[in-house]
Amino acid sequence: MANRPPLDLHIPEPPARPGDAATFDHLDIPGAGLVRRPDPLGNAADMRDLPFELIRVLDEDGQAVGPWKPELSPDLMRKGLRAMLRTRAFDDRLFRAHRQGKTSFYMKSTGEEAIPAAQALVLESGDMCFPTYRVMGWLHARDYPLVDMVNQIFSNADDPLRGRQLPILFSARDYGFYSLSGNLGTRLGHAVGWAMASAYRGQDGIALAYSGEGTTAEGDFHEALTFAAVYRAPVIFAVTNNQWAISSFAGLAGTENTTFAGRAIGYGLPGLRVDGNDFLAVAAATQWAAERARANKGATLIEFFTYRVAGHSTSDDPTRYRPREEGESWPLGDPVERLRQHLVRLGEWDARLHEALLAELDAEVRAAVRAGEAVGTLGRSKPPLAEMFEGVFAEPDWRLLEQRREAGV
Amino acid sequence: MANRPPLDLHIPEPPARPGDAATFDHLDIPGAGLVRRPDPLGNAADMRDLPFELIRVLDEDGQAVGPWKPELSPDLMRKGLRAMLRTRAFDDRLFRAHRQGKTSFYMKSTGEEAIPAAQALVLESGDMCFPTYRVMGWLHARDYPLVDMVNQIFSNADDPLRGRQLPILFSARDYGFYSLSGNLGTRLGHAVGWAMASAYRGQDGIALAYSGEGTTAEGDFHEALTFAAVYRAPVIFAVTNNQWAISSFAGLAGTENTTFAGRAIGYGLPGLRVDGNDFLAVAAATQWAAERARANKGATLIEFFTYRVAGHSTSDDPTRYRPREEGESWPLGDPVERLRQHLVRLGEWDARLHEALLAELDAEVRAAVRAGEAVGTLGRSKPPLAEMFEGVFAEPDWRLLEQRREAGV
Amino acid sequence: MAELNMIRAINDALDVMLARDPAVLVFGEDVGYFGGVFRATDGLQAHHGAKRCFDTPISEGGIIAAAIGMGAQGLRPVPEIQFADYILPAYDQLVSEAARLRYRSGGEFWAPITVRSPYGGGIFGGQTHSQSPEAIFAHVTGLKTVIPSTPYDAKGLLIAAIECDDPVIFLEPKRLYNGPFDGRHERELATWTGHADAEVPVGHYRVPLGEARIAREGEHVTILAYGTMVHVALAAVEDTGIDAEVIDLRSIVPLDIEAIVRSVSKTGRCVVVHEASRFGGFGGELSSLVQERCFYHLEAPVERVAGWDTPYPHAFEWDYFPGPARIGAALCRVMENS
Amino acid sequence: MAELNMIRAINDALDVMLARDPAVLVFGEDVGYFGGVFRATDGLQAHHGAKRCFDTPISEGGIIAAAIGMGAQGLRPVPEIQFADYILPAYDQLVSEAARLRYRSGGEFWAPITVRSPYGGGIFGGQTHSQSPEAIFAHVTGLKTVIPSTPYDAKGLLIAAIECDDPVIFLEPKRLYNGPFDGRHERELATWTGHADAEVPVGHYRVPLGEARIAREGEHVTILAYGTMVHVALAAVEDTGIDAEVIDLRSIVPLDIEAIVRSVSKTGRCVVVHEASRFGGFGGELSSLVQERCFYHLEAPVERVAGWDTPYPHAFEWDYFPGPARIGAALCRVMENS
Numbered sequence A, B: 001m002a003n004r005p006p007l008d009l010h011i012p013e014p015p016a017r018p019g020d021a022a023t024f025d026h027l028d029i030p031g032a033g034l035v036r037r038p039d040p041l042g043n044a045a046d047m048r049d050l051p052f053e054l055i056r057v058l059d060e061d062g063q064a065v066g067p068w069k070p071e072l073s074p075d076l077m078r079k080g081l082r083a084m085l086r087t088r089a090f091d092d093r094l095f096r097a098h099r100q101g102k103t104s105f106y107m108k109s110t111g112e113e114a115i116p117a118a119q120a121l122v123l124e125s126g127d128m129c130f131p132t133y134r135v136m137g138w139l140h141a142r143d144y145p146l147v148d149m150v151n152q153i154f155s156n157a158d159d160p161l162r163g164r165q166l167p168i169l170f171s172a173r174d175y176g177f178y179s180l181s182g183n184l185g186t187r188l189g190h191a192v193g194w195a196m197a198s199a200y201r202g203q204d205g206i207a208l209a210y211s212g213e214g215t216t217a218e219g220d221f222h223e224a225l226t227f228a229a230v231y232r233a234p235v236i237f238a239v240t241n242n243q244w245a246i247s248s249f250a251g252l253a254g255t256e257n258t259t260f261a262g263r264a265i266g267y268g269l270p271g272l273r274v275d276g277n278d279f280l281a282v283a284a285a286t287q288w289a290a291e292r293a294r295a296n297k298g299a300t301l302i303e304f305f306t307y308r309v310a311g312h313s314t315s316d317d318p319t320r321y322r323p324r325e326e327g328e329s330w331p332l333g334d335p336v337e338r339l340r341q342h343l344v345r346l347g348e349w350d351a352r353l354h355e356a357l358l359a360e361l362d363a364e365v366r367a368a369v370r371a372g373e374a375v376g377t378l379g380r381s382k383p384p385l386a387e388m389f390e391g392v393f394a395e396p397d398w399r400l401l402e403q404r405r406e407a408g409v
Numbered sequence C, D: 001m002a003e004l005n006m007i008r009a010i011n012d013a014l015d016v017m018l019a020r021d022p023a024v025l026v027f028g029e030d031v032g033y034f035g036g037v038f039r040a041t042d043g044l045q046a047h048h049g050a051k052r053c054f055d056t057p058i059s060e061g062g063i064i065a066a067a068i069g070m071g072a073q074g075l076r077p078v079p080e081i082q083f084a085d086y087i088l089p090a091y092d093q094l095v096s097e098a099a100r101l102r103y104r105s106g107g108e109f110w111a112p113i114t115v116r117s118p119y120g121g122g123i124f125g126g127q128t129h130s131q132s133p134e135a136i137f138a139h140v141t142g143l144k145t146v147i148p149s150t151p152y153d154a155k156g157l158l159i160a161a162i163e164c165d166d167p168v169i170f171l172e173p174k175r176l177y178n179g180p181f182d183g184r185h186e187r188e189l190a191t192w193t194g195h196a197d198a199e200v201p202v203g204h205y206r207v208p209l210g211e212a213r214i215a216r217e218g219e220h221v222t223i224l225a226y227g228t229m230v231h232v233a234l235a236a237v238e239d240t241g242i243d244a245e246v247i248d249l250r251s252i253v254p255l256d257i258e259a260i261v262r263s264v265s266k267t268g269r270c271v272v273v274h275e276a277s278r279f280g281g282f283g284g285e286l287s288s289l290v291q292e293r294c295f296y297h298l299e300a301p302v303e304r305v306a307g308w309d310t311p312y313p314h315a316f317e318w319d320y321f322p323g324p325a326r327i328g329a330a331l332c333r334v335m336e337n338s
């Protein structure tokens, strides 16, 4: 071994940085309809090819093709379109509200709206989603009252979370939306525990656990997958691979040479890699995994391949770390546009309806923001101060009672 | 979805419990020599079949066969045999010393001796192993002074770890043996950091990170693999799958439907599954992974398939949770016997030499234990009490100085 | 009534709760078939089935995360962490999730989990089988921390913890599992046999969280202790002959501040005792509270007796352990200062 | 000399150390190309190359584990944890490994790592971007914990921490990054411009770990504080006109016990201040030490002013924050009690 070269440290770099031309040439994007669809009750060991494919249903012309083409009613698809557009309208308005100083923080999910929208609509009301901050579309799809969202974001007197939580870190039990938190990854294992409990009780609710692709690097991700595999918990893991984690690209989460869906193999779980900008593909993969979970066959890991079009949050300026036009060169298109095109092609949608929907949503969002503003924006209205001391325990102990007195409430 | 069956919680169970007949019928044990050996510098994506094979070199007759047959000198193999036998002799003697109250704790590695012995001999002196308590064979292979081991186990005045550490949780920097600790899994990431540092400095030491199969469930395991994948760190992960983690079988670590080697795929790393009772297969796989690491191709995950013949530790009674004769029905045999048979077949070993070696090792171990006893067994001799206050920081602060005075030293 | 040692009392509490409430699940490493490395769950799987009491992967973070999710779904999980030293991989789950879930969700979700874990030294367990981590839990708002010192309390407190809707860290002084160890390690070891507090009622009863117990009434100095150190403190009292009141806190969150203030107001002196290392330990909180609330009663500085600020060393375990001699010396100092 | 705000001073310290010592590596989430979400590592990758300053996966446990391994191999890693709230997934690595490595290996291996992390509230960061976790580190034997309050100290202490052979938790008061925030949030925000302690020497210098700084001399009461609260304490002194001595501890481990005892022996009164929640916080240790060592000097109970025992609530951040008014009230109480 005399003349071997010295060791060298590899530091991953994304294909393009500011100043470079945006490129996704390194991605291999197959056409729609090409991936086989095994029996959802089949053996995971026979599905080890799937994590390295890309399940797509909508082709370039907006046609639904191939074995993964789901049976979705036009009605459901219109609901999906509405949910995505509501998400986008709300995001835009609230992002602006932040710029106007009405709240401290906001996060958009532009480009990724299809994922929660489709999943919220194909899963059932007894199922529970364990969200990330990037899947507010779930609430939009399930018609969570916009004004409650606005009040939470403004931390005002009508905030359903009583002023305790950062904007958009919602909790909405009745809408199948588990309590969000700033800590990445920590709820993945809750989803598994929740699903285990559901199975233990012989109920039929399954869990959906979201994770950004960057978050998969946390130990929690592995622990959750391990528990899910061991107890065959009825849970769907949804990795939203939007290519970026704040400023670091997906390769920094360990997939320069593999895929996130590929992680499934090591746990004996099916892993699906899905076009996340394709509403129908998202729905189809989710239905497949749900059918499997409900049949006591356990968990599925789905990687949704997508792109984070906006900045990470209101605190972020993505032009500092990626080419400004990168979003435009994203090869999987705009999920809204793709579903719209499909509906139009089916004769279930048209320009007039679309304009009307946009106008309706705009009005709805405006009205909600106005209603929230009437209660008050951040700092101009809050829940009673006593709320600060409530909910720490089921019943406050002497410390909280004393401190509350000291705080004068 | 009207009549779907209720969900149900799956609790994994091993194939046999006390009272049942021991069985390994569920295992698929292929013959030796059947697995292909790809170029170690090749693309991991082309090796996704390997984690589901079982690399074996020594066949039933003690012949080395197939593409993984390593080039090992008879001398190295004799050293390996010696290391394994020294491990076994030492284990037996020290286990007895525990029964005699000479120490508080001991752990044997019976049946698994080939793994650290082969690895210690094929890796280089500048490499660093990040051990588990189950790979004391590394120290035996590298001729760590037995009396120092005994002194540590007795926590006596000559204990190289100054009475601070539980028996066998060694540290032996000069022997490429990193500091052990009771916490499972926590050093896997150290191995990666160590390897990254070696690469950063352009040195040529690589790291070997051991983990029991049960320990792979810790988040640390995933974090270490992720970092190794991202930075292509020159590290070999060795999962010693000895089928048991105290009382829980390997299925409880999430491999009822996959293998531990299979975890590699999700990180874009090669995963090898290797007969851990086959000294030659262990050596061959280690050489392959080391060649890859030294060529800046990054990490390999190797699952060593083996069996924990003894109880977990001196605190354990395995007949409470597995059939008493399970060890005897283990299909991969005794690593010592298999290597001996091979050497005999090569004409490089015979019964006389074997007897002589056993006698020599017995004497060596006895002498070491006697020397340790002369210094003192647990509680009869200790390092000076001042050692309790040393080494907390590089320099003690006032608290330690005051407390030391208060303790009268 | 049955005479039980502490490990049997804990087992009994789990058995009672598994029988009473189908929402109770017991799980952890080696907890199921084997019955736990300390036998706390012995027989429970056989008795209640593998879906009620089962083994888990070796993943403390995963165990607590799953427990929280189960709790949010409506169960009352009772996970075991094999040694308190190994609770740290789950620390983030306990602090960021279990403790905060109710608050941050506006009361929509909460985590009614009871995390059992053996803590403390004196068993030659070395650095990573001997630690006492109560301080890092007591500081976390939203967690309750309970530490029994007798079989009677162990059962009653554990039942109360399981029934409590808040997350509870239930630290079991492993040195007390088999007997009321008082720190005199050189003497013959006592068992619980014949001990009044080993008389444990059959079936269900609660010892409420947040009520201290006066382990010994006394007039001249108050000793605040919990877990193993209650017995060690009693031994120090016996050795010195000082008429100390020994308060067994039983839970440090919620803390029975009234019992503390009442006693120190009477005695005018206080010694705080724990096995964990001293600096930044829970003794600091106790000492501060006493000083803040009883300042004008105090006739001597509040003393703390605790483990040294070193790791728990294998060979020097009895030098590290704050035994009766060190507590006795503190008692004498406190009594002299007047 | 250059006038730098705190974030620039930290950046400068890293730059100096990267240039001086090839063993120094800087890494963390968004730390490399982007320069950190608070810009602490801005320009370092461009300046020193991607192998010296790089991004990591989102895995705090992985970051610290890798750092420890690098440290054991001979490097001096300076990992960043993006928010101190997110240090908890790495808590086991810090406690069980970094803090114990030297001790348990008989000195064969150690972890000369410096873990930088922004802590504290006042930026509307909500529960998980505002916490102050110093107490859970101070209790851990084998770790040092440093908290600067000025640009000058931030640079000098950070250099000293990097050069130190022990693991150091370096908590950066993020509220001070851009100005000497004194808790009067309703006033116009001050910047470091023109502040004496923003005069930072060019190049290498150290502020030794374990030496407190007298931020204000005074006769009547001692205030013990660190980080942001030093400035808040000074504001309270200004508001009340009480002649307090304000001690900026700078590092809580090692703690400058002599400076504390000296001051309280002189003033006879003491108020301990921190932003972390009160119960089980580091204030308990400080209060206890003062009481133990200055008992016969004390003319009033040692008071603690701290965050409430609740999570850090988004809307009520200024109600939670122990601002000048609460400190002032404590000062007045302490002065009355005499």
Ligand SMILES: Cc1ncc(C[n+]2csc(CCOP(=O)(O)OP(=O)(O)O)c2C)c(N)n1
Pocket: A132, A134, A182, A183, A184, A185, A211, A212, A213, A214, A215, A216, A240, A242, A244, A245, A246, A308, A312, D029, D058, D082, D086, D089
């Ligand atoms: C435990 C933890 N570490 C770090 C952070 C800071 N942080 C917030 S979002 C984020 C990036 C997450 O990226 P990804 O998982 O890809 O999700 P995305 O934002 O792309 O949806 C980071 C590092 C955090 N919130 N929690």
Ligand SMILES: Cc1ncc(C[n+]2csc(CCOP(=O)(O)OP(=O)(O)O)c2C)c(N)n1
Pocket: B132, B134, B182, B183, B184, B185, B211, B212, B213, B214, B215, B216, B240, B242, B244, B245, B246, B308, B312, C029, C058, C082, C086, C089
């Ligand atoms: C973090 C942590 N959790 C739990 C334990 C207790 N424990 C010690 S060994 C062991 C089993 C480990 O099994 P495995 O990884 O398969 O290694 P083996 O003993 O079979 O070599 C357990 C649970 C520990 N030491 N550390």
Ligand SMILES: [Mg+2]
Pocket: A212, A213, A214, A240, A241, A242, A243, A244, A245, A246, A308
């Ligand atoms: Mg992302």
Ligand SMILES: [Mg+2]
Pocket: B212, B213, B214, B240, B241, B242, B243, B244, B245, B246, B308
């Ligand atoms: Mg094992």
